[in-house]
Amino acid sequence: MTIRVLLADDQAMILASLRIILEDQPDITVVAEARDGVEAIEQARRTRPDVCLVDIQMPRLDGIEVARALADAPPRVVMVTTFDLDEYVHDALRGGAAGFVLKDAGPGLLVEAVRAAHAGDALISPSITLRLLRHLADRAGRSTARAPAQPLTPRETQIVRAVARGRTNQEIADRLFISLSTVKGHVSGVQAKLGVRNRVEIAAWAWESHLMDPS
Structure with missing residues (x-):
């Protein structure tokens, strides 16, 4: 294509x-x-x-x-x-x-x-x-993220953490031993639950929700 x-x-x-x-x-x-x-x-x-x-x-x-x-x-x-x-x-x-x-x-x-x-x-x-990433970590200490429209599943939480670390969809698929299309589906689902438009906003939410280790 x-x-x-x-x-x-x-x-x-x-x-x-x-x-x-x-x-x-x-x-x-x-x-x-x-x-x-x-x-x-x-x-x-x-x-x-x-x-x-x-x-x-x-x-x-x-x-x-x-x-x-x-x-x-x-x-x-x-x-x-x-x-x-x-x-x-x-x-x-x-x-x-x-x-x-x-x-x-x-x-x-x-x-x-x-x-x-x-x-x-x-x-x-x-x-x-x-x-x-340092900016997101710093902001995490000063703000509280809004709750998702629906609770994230354990797999979706894994996806959020991986996105916040800057992993691509292919890297996430390789690390979690799932298909690329499955990763894309999870990312879309996470965006809908969080009410965000892109991966950087997912990362920001992860830091603000204290899902990430600042170190």
């Missing part, structure tokens, strides 16, 4: 570079480009890509607003930016983004982020992952 991607960045050189990197992959094709946030939303709704790579800072609407606007739409949004400021990361992921990758992370990680988003996983650049 070919992964259909929309690119959104206000710099023509960046758009061209991203296109070259992605279209060098046999399973990825770029179906549209946008130079600002409003155009990105319009193009996403018109072309219906699988994944949108969106820059944080763009004219008219920034990338975080684009992620929020498309949170309930088919495409999954991955933020691609030169900035790794904490507020950008938290706002983007809370806004529904499926990943956060720095432009200098290299083409390999960019391609991984697209494939992970398409597979229902979330990928965050390694340079900011540790800081994000």
Whole structure:
């Protein structure tokens, strides 16, 4: 299956570079480009890509607003930016983004982020992952998570802990000796019970619920 991607960045050189990197992959094709946030939303709704790579800072609407606007739409949004400021990361992921990758992370990680988003996983650049987890652990000491709509099963609790540790669906499947489709089903069920939209919100809930060891 070919992964259909929309690119959104206000710099023509960046758009061209991203296109070259992605279209060098046999399973990825770029179906549209946008130079600002409003155009990105319009193009996403018109072309219906699988994944949108969106820059944080763009004219008219920034990338975080684009992620929020498309949170309930088919495409999954991955933020691609030169900035790794904490507020950008938290706002983007809370806004529904499926990943956060720095432009200098290299083409390999960019391609991984697209494939992970398409597979229902979330990928965050390694340079900011540790800081994000520390933020979640710190916030856990200052807040109390809301109770789920229905109690989590023991297996769902295992899934939540694995997601909070940054495991991908495939890694969870391998560790728990269950199928990939079963993991995806559990993740969807957990999201419904917790009332969250993505894996990062699952991780945040896990830390706030004191399911994780801060050490």
